[in-house]
Amino acid sequence: MRRDIVITLEGISYKKKRQYLLNQIDGRINKGDCITLFGPNGAGKSTLMKIMAGLNKPSRGKRSVQFHKKNPIGYVPQQIALFDGLTVKDQIKYYQKLTKQTSTDFVEVMIKELGLKDILNKRINQLSGGMKRKVNLAVGVIHQPEILFLDEAFVGVDLATKYDMLKWLNHLNAQGTTIVFITHDWYVINQLKPSMWILDQGEMLDQVNWNAVPYANIKSGSNALKKMFDVDLSR
Numbered sequence: 001m002r003r004d005i006v007i008t009l010e011g012i013s014y015k016k017k018r019q020y021l022l023n024q025i026d027g028r029i030n031k032g033d034c035i036t037l038f039g040p041n042g043a044g045k046s047t048l049m050k051i052m053a054g055l056n057k058p059s060r061g062k063r064s065v066q067f068h069k070k071n072p073i074g075y076v077p078q079q080i081a082l083f084d085g086l087t088v089k090d091q092i093k094y095y096q097k098l099t100k101q102t103s104t105d106f107v108e109v110m111i112k113e114l115g116l117k118d119i120l121n122k123r124i125n126q127l128s129g130g131m132k133r134k135v136n137l138a139v140g141v142i143h144q145p146e147i148l149f150l151d152e153a154f155v156g157v158d159l160a161t162k163y164d165m166l167k168w169l170n171h172l173n174a175q176g177t178t179i180v181f182i183t184h185d186w187y188v189i190n191q192l193k194p195s196m197w198i199l200d201q202g203e204m205l206d207q208v209n210w211n212a213v214p215y216a217n218i219k220s221g222s223n224a225l226k227k228m229f230d231v232d233l234s235r
């Protein structure tokens with residue numbers, strides 16, 4: 001069965017100060033895909049994600065999108081983007097209004113599934129780092145985007161919080177939300193079972209399913225990339 005294409009990338013390059021940060025990246029994202037951009041620090045993952053999300057324009061190449069909703073994109077940035085003085089409840093309400101999310105059912109389920117109930121009346125500046133990550137995720141998906149981008153959304157999150165976040169993301173993905181995420185955490189990868197787009201020094205080396213990682217073509221990769229694959233994947 002052919003699935004709807006959501007985003008196509010053709011020959012995407014990105015240049016900054018005469019240096020190519022991305023070089024000739026091709027890829028296709030279908031509806032319901034779960035994809036991780038995987039590679040060492042500085043590989044170009046965040047840069048590519050911003051181009052995918054339409055936040056950066058490529059220097060060369062073409063990004064085509066086929067969205068159906070008016071507000072199709074959810075983007076959870078590497079840096080926490082929340083209002084310090086607002087309570088979690090008000091924060092959620094604010095984004096609900098901003099994105100015109102009228103389904104209170106969805107928001108209620110999200111609050112329950114992400115375990116936000118106990119912290120609804122806390123202000124953002126009273127939350128721990130991990131709790132902030134949870135709220136950061138919640139406001140990124142509040143409008144039920146077609147495609148959700150997560151740039152290192154699990155940094156500093158304990159295993160219980162990670163469990164809630166991953167369960168929620170698996171649920172959204174099973175409902176048809178397309179997910180593209182960046183992480184350096186094999187636990188997260190093993191739980192979400194994504195296709196892996198392997199990036200190194202601005203090049204796409206291979207695209208493999210998570211369970212075919214031992215067969216990924218990383219021969220031409222940097223030492224940093226090779227070390228990333230040289231870990232025990234059984235845990």
Ligand SMILES: Nc1ncnc2c1ncn2[C@@H]1O[C@H](COP(=O)(O)OP(=O)(O)OP(=O)(O)O)[C@@H](O)[C@H]1O
Binds near residue numbers: 041042043045046
């Ligand atoms: N505005 C900029 N100007 C110049 N160089 C930049 C700029 N933004 C990023 N870079 C460089 O581009 C490369 C890719 O950066 P990017 O942030 O996309 O990497 P990344 O794979 O997300 O890394 P990390 O895992 O550390 O988040 C890096 O070498 C970085 O130094």
Ligand SMILES: [Mg+2]
Binds near residue numbers: 045
């Ligand atoms: Mg990054």
